[in-house]
Amino acid sequence: MSPYDPSAYPPFAVTVDLVVLTVRRHALCALVVRRGEQPFQGRWALPGGFVRGDEDLAAAAARELSEETGLCAHDPAMPGAGNGAHLEQLATYGDPKRDPRMRVVSVAHLVLAPDLPAPRAGGDANSARWAPVDELLAVGDESAAGLAFDHARILADGVERARSKIEYSSLATAFCPPEFTVGELRRVYEAVWGVALDPRNFHRKVTGTPGFLVPAGGTTTRQGGRPAQLFRAGGATLLNPPMLRPEV
Amino acid sequence: MSPYDPSAYPPFAVTVDLVVLTVRRHALCALVVRRGEQPFQGRWALPGGFVRGDEDLAAAAARELSEETGLCAHDPAMPGAGNGAHLEQLATYGDPKRDPRMRVVSVAHLVLAPDLPAPRAGGDANSARWAPVDELLAVGDESAAGLAFDHARILADGVERARSKIEYSSLATAFCPPEFTVGELRRVYEAVWGVALDPRNFHRKVTGTPGFLVPAGGTTTRQGGRPAQLFRAGGATLLNPPMLRPEV
């Protein structure tokens, strides 16, 4: 086979699909939209759409994200500051039979966003909502309950990426508002990992890692008990040594 | 924009590119082929080619690998045993201008292989060779020296993935023949990371991690000094705690 022969390559459709994660009410949630067309009409699916002819993959993902949620993805090169969400490429799915109508290769992207008021259903989706990932990925017969296409697999991969990535990076702060307390950050870890963490050891760890957190104004806020110090994400992106995820 | 409208999506060409890494003479090397056509004629590039119309992405990568090197990629689900190389998806590159002729989205894959006799130039490549990655990625003016397309970027991403992945997985064994000594495995780490490791601490670490290595026959071989025990890759794929990469 002669590569790069413009007259003899099979045509593909290329899409981006988004795994948009956030932490709501102590649970890790993903954004899903209800499909308005066949196939899988009426089923929930990950948001996504076609990549345009002159558009980079990351740009297409950012555009879809904006259309679907109004979120503004910020470049990984620009840490902290903006309340834009973190966006990174996840993986690409190209099983010839993943879409019954035609050959579609989907470049999935992972978005980590702070808790947002309400998703706005945009474009083609009848509606959109945040659903706990445990619910979306619940195994069982789930005859008509599963996500459309191979989106359950994509979501599972995205969740696993998020779970492992907050171990060794400061990415958990992407789930928090610009200013947050140590307790809020801890609840993010607990929700994403689905475990309980010791507040004292967690506090020692995050405040003792240089560059992870920087005190913001030094004021306080409330969440229930004693006022807590406010922090902002520091410049460090990699945690070394990493945050250890309790086994089991 | 209405997703999944079969009559209104821009057509793409989809290719797979391969970052095939091995360790030769104490250096991390990548497989590159010389381009026989425009553009970038005569320049070195990563091996790759078009995905066929009915082919999965991983299958296309395995096929190209086989065509280019004769290597048989084994599924990640099947550890140890076969001398097939490790293959995993790396990332997807889709800049609209990455190929001057048409819109090409390339799904890059990472292959880790043991040291092989000689690459066989197959198909369209005038020739193929193993080149040290330091050489391929050397910064400088390198007016005509760099890799074709965005392959330098892809290679850099692949090398970085390999460097980080051998920290927390047993993947370094993919660079070794089926049976190997602790010293050989250590030299793999040293070559990939570009550092010197303490043989005694390394020995303690790898032999003390359950499931990483299993004694093979218990015989010995030689590499210079005292005979060493032969091992085989164990069932464990994740290293916990990870192998620590010395800083700088």
Next chain:
DNA sequence: GCTGTTTATCGTCAGGCAGACGACTATGAT
């Protein structure tokens, strides 16, 4: 105002693991 509850924050202590290195063993080369 007092008490109980909740959350934040500081400390202490023991165990595990990694880095630094000493010592000994078993080969081949000179």
Next chain:
DNA sequence: ATCATAGTCGTCTGCCTGACGATAAACAGC
């Protein structure tokens, strides 16, 4: 025989984590 080269076993020290006690600062209710 001696040296060089590698492999393997130990020791010691310092850092980090997990377990957990104790104190501090808010609020709810009496």
